[in-house]
Amino acid sequence: MVTNNRVLNRAILYTLVTLTVVTTIFPFLVMLGTALKTNEEALSVSAGLWPKQITLEHFRDVLDPEKFPYWTYFKNSFITSFVTALLAVVIGTMGAYSFARLEYPGRGAFQKGVMLIYMFSGVLLLVPLYQMVTAAGLYDTKLALIITYLVITMPVSLYMLGNYFRTIPESLEEASMIDGLNRFQVIYKIVLPLSMPAIATVFIYVFMIAWNEYLFASVLITSEENMTLPIGLSRLFYTKHYVWGRMMAASLLTAIPVVLMFALVERYFRGGLTDGGEKG
Structure with a gap:
């Protein structure tokens, strides 16, 4: 039985x-x-x-600059997504570590305030972010998208990294500081190597959000030289070169970088690094 x-x-x-x-x-x-x-x-x-x-006609047409500026959109999307993900990891690591390990006045309020942002939908944040970007003179620039994507992804980045940092035994850090390392050396030599699965996860998460984001990009970007792939794909519907084959070819080519990025860092998701560090 x-x-x-x-x-x-x-x-x-x-x-x-x-x-x-x-x-x-x-x-x-x-x-x-x-x-x-x-x-x-x-x-x-x-x-x-x-x-x-x-x-393969549709793939050739998509890569033909006269019919569809794919490489311009690709460059803009990659720069925006990669820089945003990199900054999210750097800023998120420092912020999450301070939430997880350091004691200072207002830490709880800062944590709750960061997570409060995540409770608001993108539509509610669109108008104030648009006003701030316009007032700063950053309208229709890639920097405007990078700042915007950092704002909407930072809460989750801090939450994910902070929770992972708390799983690392404090005894490892205390022993390292007794051996003469300062706080930044502890982060660089102890915490970061043990946290690669979480860091890789945050990098991929932020990269995917920035790569596929449409709402903010459609409002903050107007010139073709700064447009990202999601905006470019939507514009393909309204051109004389639009056919289903080209749209599907462009969509597949747009998905490839995310798949490759995930494949490159997939090995960091296996975990076990914390246990190995604790035994050592």
């Missing part, structure tokens, strides 16, 4: 996992299939999931 229950539970688990994987991958298969179809087949009612005749 126990064996039958185990078999049934395992079958249910595998079924649910399979359904989840299929549900997740299916939209990408549709996008890839449409991007590889000719215009006639993509618009055909009887077209199947996979093209009968594979063509």
Whole structure:
């Protein structure tokens, strides 16, 4: 009876996992299939999931600057997302460490105030942020997007990093300070190496938010030379070069950097670094 229950539970688990994987991958298969179809087949009612005749025309068109300035949008998105993620990690590390380890007046109020920002939706923050950016003379600049994305992602970054820092035994830091390290050396040599899974997670989280964000970018950016990929993709709908194949090809090319970024830091998600440091 126990064996039958185990078999049934395992079958249910595998079924649910399979359904989840299929549900997740299916939209990408549709996008890839449409991007590889000719215009006639993509618009055909009887077209199947996979093209009968594979063509790379849509990918070539998307990468053609005369038809779609993909590389300009890509450069703007990458600069904005990478700088935002890097600053979020640097600022978030210092702020989260102070919340987790240091004692000073008003620490609790600062923590609650930071998390309070996260309770407001982006729509509510849009108007005040727009007024601040305009008053500072940063309208229609990448710096405006970087500051905005830092504001909307910093609460979660501080929360995630702070919780991870609290799992690191304080005895490690105390022993290091007894050996002569100061507070910044402890952070650099002890805390950061043990916190790479959390740091990688925050970096990916902020990078993805900044890479895919549309609302603030559509309001704060107007010139084509500063537009990011989400805005560029939306503009593709209203151009004479718009066809389904090109839209799907552009969407796939837009998703590749995030996938590659995740693949590069995936090894840091395995954990176990804290246990290894404590045993040492």
